[in-house]
Amino acid sequence: MIHAAAAAVLGAVFNLNHPAHVVHWHFIKLPLANVIVIALMLVAFAVAIALPFPGAARRAAARRGGGAS
């Protein structure tokens, strides 16, 4: 019962009962799902560079203060 209910809810959000949507731009032809994954990878790449790592500044300051290279 729970499985059927969950499938119904997910089906309402992600309707897969149709041929795949395709992004067609000149010679480039990609399924929409792949385009979304590529966009998410670009976002992850940008966020990984921009977002400070927890404790990184403290560690760098400690190292500079300690005189270690």
Next chain:
Amino acid sequence: MSGAPESSWTVKVREKAVEALPPEKLLPDGQPTYVASWIYVFGVASIASLVVIITSGTILALKGPAWWHYTGVGHFFNGIHMWSVELFFFVMVVHLWGKYWMSAWRGGRARVWVTGAITFLVAVPTALTGYVSQQNFDAQWISTQAKDGLNSVGVGAFFNVTNFGQMYSYHVLLLPIAVVVLVSAHVLLVRRHGVVPPIELNARLATASAGEAPPPPPAAAGAGS
């Protein structure tokens, strides 16, 4: 000493191995400050995904197609295997982008870069042979489409994607061994040469070694990539 002759091959191999990768480099106490950045996390995320892939794949191989198609737990492990592959490629591509844009082959690290790039290339047919080994209509569709593509470049019957036995052997034995060997070599080479430093740090070290006063450190030192 144990009195082993100096010409013993075991002694030579051990000495070479310790010389190339002393214990303090193989298992270091810590990493440089610049490694504290999210962009350096994607390498180990790739390895973590690979561990999940191999573990779930081993369980699928033990239980067989009827289990992964017709039982709830089988569906679950089938899903774990497929999504860990998706995650593996996702984080591996971000890792590859990060290393490309920081020219990770600097400082004698060409072999580190090459083993990583070859791992990516070998991982692609490893995944393809998995998709065609599912034993369902999806596998039939993918294998016939791939057959057209491979025939068009002259691969022919040597690598036959419509041959389940051959594809399954490639997928559960030959290609995973290749991926694991390549990843192991990649990690050992990273240990040997150290994690590649940011380009700006290399420039500062070069300036300092030339006898000039190094410029002040950037504000984001240690936090950025």
